[in-house]
Amino acid sequence: MSRLGIGPLKLYGLLFIVYLYGPVLLMSVFSFNDNIFAVFPLKAFTLKHYQAAFANQSLINALWNSVRVAVIVSTVSTFMGLLAAMATTRYRLPFQGPVVGTIMLPLVVPSIIFGVGILVVLRKVLDVELSLATVAAGHVMLCVPFSMLVLVSRLEGFDRSLEEASADLGERPLMTFWRVTLPLAIPGIVSSFLMCFTVSFDEFVLAFFLSGTEQTLPIFLYSQLRFPQKLPSMLALGSTILLASTIIVVTAELMRKRGIQPGTPSGI
């Protein structure tokens, strides 16, 4: 029955991919066009927008800030996500549903709610100055659920009897974790790290509310959108960010899918 539908469905699938990628690909096309507006017809190929963008010192500073925040966020989130995934896949916890549901809230609740909420806690309750550290704190809250989802599926994906065998052969739980669980979970850990890196690196709304004087890259980009003459540089910057994120995400996805079937310990 489905065989009859392959023709039009496949056409739909291809059109969908064109629709999904079209606008961002056009953005990249115009970043190489020798014109200060993003308009047709195309004039000539040029790299000068890229040169102009990366000659800007505030861009380099913002890029460095974003990388620092993203590295810390992805390390902390992946560690927290791993502990949480171990807890929920290896133990039957009372009230597991509500607890995990709460941890997953950032996936659906609009970021602006957490943006203003964390702002109130930081400024009115804890009296902390806004800085890159407060941005990182907000991003960890956002990234832990992503990390946990990736790692839960990884920990559920491999053969539990490997851990049981290790325990039966006399390994203590910590050593079983160190010598069996962790090596098997490595692809998931790397994948989680990369995913959290991209989420933090690209995040705008929380950073908008929680950053102080130091800008992250999306905040810098947003602040430049007000100036029409900056448009070409921002097209170049945006295209570079999209390319980098795409490479990271594809790597993460391939890692995550590696050896996920039970009994194929190719992840070791």
Place this chain on the structure above:
Amino acid sequence: MSQGSLASGMEAQRSRKASFRIMQDRPWLAGYALLSPTMLLMLVLLVAPIVALIAMSFWTQNGFQIDTSPTANNYWRLVAPSATPTIWNGIPFPFENAVYAIALFKSILISLVTTLFVILIAYPMAYFLAFAVGRNKTIWLILITIPFWTSYLLRVFAWKIMLGFNGVINSGLVSLGIIDQPLTFLLYNPAAVVITLVHAWVAFAILPIYVSLEKIDRSLLEAATDLGDRPWQVFRRVTLPLSAPGTIAASLLVFIPTVGDYVTPTLVGGAGGTMVGNLIQTLFGRQNDQPLGAALSIVMMIVVTLIVCLFLWSTGYGRMRAREASS
């Protein structure tokens, strides 16, 4: 090895065994021990902010000071009735500060329309992935997942460039000779917000629908065909109802976050496309009335929760999930 160190070693092992036994009797304690750092973190960064917002919504802003004596005044300001209703697109809003009610109503309307289009576009794609893709499934799945993870800000920015007065669509149509003058109705209105939101969220909706389509027992489809159903009837009477849980989940995954979206209305909405997220930001920023902003945030969450509950109840989602769990 000396006798003493051996004895103390055995002692240590015994006490470790004792603590291990407590864990074995109540294994969930060990589980919660593992979960505790994450729970502590979420308590500070997720639960406390929401509690703080609720508390603040009952306070009052006095210039740069906050008066913490509890009052429901902020909520009253949001719903205070007025004898002369403010008319918005022919709909009367009988409130004194109607701007908040209008923004909330408009946000919900924009999100509902967005969700509808997202499902209409995502469902065939999920169907294609579940039933028509044999080989290369990983590639297709990665292709639809990439936008999910890449910069939301940049995807919205791309639409600003597409729809602008001096933008891609206008210049393209002009240079093709289809129009002489750029179209002004493309950018800075609610339609631009919907177009951008649909594109930004459509990838999120595919996976839940795809998963529920994948789970369908193929023999049910064969049975329906054998019993004389045409392909369209099989789809309407078997596939569609069985994929409803995933479709409902996808709708919520799009509807809930888009109501409070801030980036899209700011970049492509203009004055006409302002949503409730913009008002919350202004109250916390330029207008400097944080308690009112907190109250507006809480009201938004309550209204969204009520709509979601109504939707789940009217579609019988709970019964669907129960049936899934029992089968």
